[in-house]
Amino acid sequence: MTINVLDEMRSRGVPVDKQYRSWSDFTIEPYNKREVDTFTRSRIYLMGAIESGVIDHSNTFLRFTGNEEIRNTLAMIRRAEHQQEVALNYLIPGDESPLERTIAWEQMMVELTAYCARSESDPYIKQVFNYILLDDFDHLYRFCELMDLVERRDPNEILQYRTEIHWGRATSEGHHFPTDDIKQGCSRRSMSPLTTFHILTLLNAKRRKRDFYVNQGNQYTHNLSRQVYSEIAEIEEQHLTMLTSLCDPTTTFFELELLNHACEAFNYYNFGQDETDPRIRRVWNDHYYMELEHMRIMGEFLQRFEGKAATDVISSHFPEAIRFTSNKDYISWVLGTQVGLRSVGHDFVSRENVPSDWLSNYYSGVVNAKGCPCEQVVHTDLNLPRHRFDLSERAGVLAWV
Ligand SMILES: [Fe+2]
Ligand SMILES: [Fe+2]
Numbered sequence: 587m588t589i590n591v592l593d594e595m596r597s598r599g600v601p602v603d604k605q606y607r608s609w610s611d612f613t614i615e616p617y618n619k620r621e622v623d624t625f626t627r628s629r630i631y632l633m634g635a636i637e638s639g640v641i642d643h644s645n646t647f648l649r650f651t652g653n654e655e656i657r658n659t660l661a662m663i664r665r666a667e668h669q670q671e672v673a674l675n676y677l678i679p680g681d682e683s684p685l686e687r688t689i690a691w692e693q694m695m696v697e698l699t700a701y702c703a704r705s706e707s708d709p710y711i712k713q714v715f716n717y718i719l720l721d722d723f724d725h726l727y728r729f730c731e732l733m734d735l736v737e738r739r740d741p742n743e744i745l746q747y748r749t750e751i752h753w754g755r756a757t758s759e760g761h762h763f764p765t766d767d768i769k770q771g772c773s774r775r776s777m778s779p780l781t782t783f784h785i786l787t788l789l790n791a792k793r794r795k796r797d798f799y800v801n802q803g804n805q806y807t808h809n810l811s812r813q814v815y816s817e818i819a820e821i822e823e824q825h826l827t828m829l830t831s832l833c834d835p836t837t838t839f840f841e842l843e844l845l846n847h848a849c850e851a852f853n854y855y856n857f858g859q860d861e862t863d864p865r866i867r868r869v870w871n872d873h874y875y876m877e878l879e880h881m882r883i884m885g886e887f888l889q890r891f892e893g894k895a896a897t898d899v900i901s902s903h904f905p906e907a908i909r910f911t912s913n914k915d916y917i918s919w920v921l922g923t924q925v926g927l928r929s930v931g932h933d934f935v936s937r938e939n940v941p942s943d944w945l946s947n948y949y950s951g952v953v954n955a956k957g958c959p960c961e962q963v964v965h966t967d968l969n970l971p972r973h974r975f976d977l978s979e980r981a982g983v984l985a986w987v
């Protein structure tokens with residue numbers, strides 16, 4: 587049995603006005619990029635992204651409420667979130683290049699999405715996650731090719747051999763007409779607490795990743811690099827649309843505010859358990875106690891302003907954790923069995939069965955009309971470890987339930 591979060595938030599949170607810190611307290615020494623464990627880095631990237639998404643929602647909420655008590659309380663919480671986000675993003679060192687960060691981001695997304703897909707109980711949502719997984723797996727491969735082409739470096743300096751480097755669903759074949767990214771909206775009332783946290787976690791990570799590519803891909807003078815970033819950025823936008831379209835459209839601002847803080851607390855708590863670096867573990871624990879108070883306040887507001895109990899929105903106990911770990915066998919299985927799927931409206935169908943008037947055929951023709959940067963970046967003079975290892979062959983002997 588996991589912890590009772592309702593008890594925790596009633597008794598262990600830090601008052602919001604005690605959450606503000608001095609500049610030097612929340613911008614601490616960055617990690618060493620040559621020594622950091624790759625999954626410690628994944629946790630740092632992910633939580634910075636979640637903080638950013640929570641701040642976005644809080645600001646949107648502010649725009650749509652005239653109640654001064656709510657506006658002031660949101661502002662107080664949002665300032666604490668801002669300091670949390672800065673604390674996390676400033677753990678990333680200045681000597682970590684945009685391409686190193688890109689490869690680390692794709693690894694984080696691959697392992698996060700694979701873990702969420704593995705542990706997802708709703709078959710439709712699991713299918714969406716698996717679909718996104720094979721796209722991100724391919725992005726990782728293309729960026730590794732780019733690193734080899736431009737810098738002649740082995741991407742395993744970053745990946746630490748925890749994630750395979752291998753093509754997934756070819757990026758050039760993944761471009762959709764916008765409506766093919768709209769998936770079936772789900773009812774939160776029939777969703778498990780873990781499914782809700784899967785969607786919120788992936789959604790916020792994906793939002794940040796799209797922003798990163800849109801804003802960082804222009805840092806290169808090398809033209810093919812710029813084009814690879816622009817091509818992959820658009821698939822990140824597709825994924826963001828897919829994940830957002832899964833969300834329950836009846837969720838209110840108060841409900842989402844509570845869910846957001848609960849999702850933060852859930853991940854901080856679990857990362858505090860998993861973290862191997864004691865210095866970073868302290869950050870997870872400090873932020874966890876702050877989130878408990880955000881949850882408590884929003885639970886109270888939910889009761890006062892909408893007449894709903896916190897337990898109408900969140901479960902009394904946290905579900906099982908989202909963890910960072912290698913998922914090589916699971917990814918092999920998904921690759922071996924689902925790489926031929928294509929997104930057609932709400933559904934996924936095999937490549938052979940897409941309708942002749944599939945709008946994404948038209949769209950691919952437009953964007954790929956003058957060549958595909960993600961194909962051009964693949965070159966033949968590589969000697970990376972992946973060439974000794976064929977995941978799709980291995981997939982044939984694996985079974986995954
Ligand atoms: Fe936060
Ligand atoms: Fe990606």
Ligand SMILES: [Fe+2]
Binds near residue numbers: 877
């Ligand atoms: Fe929060």
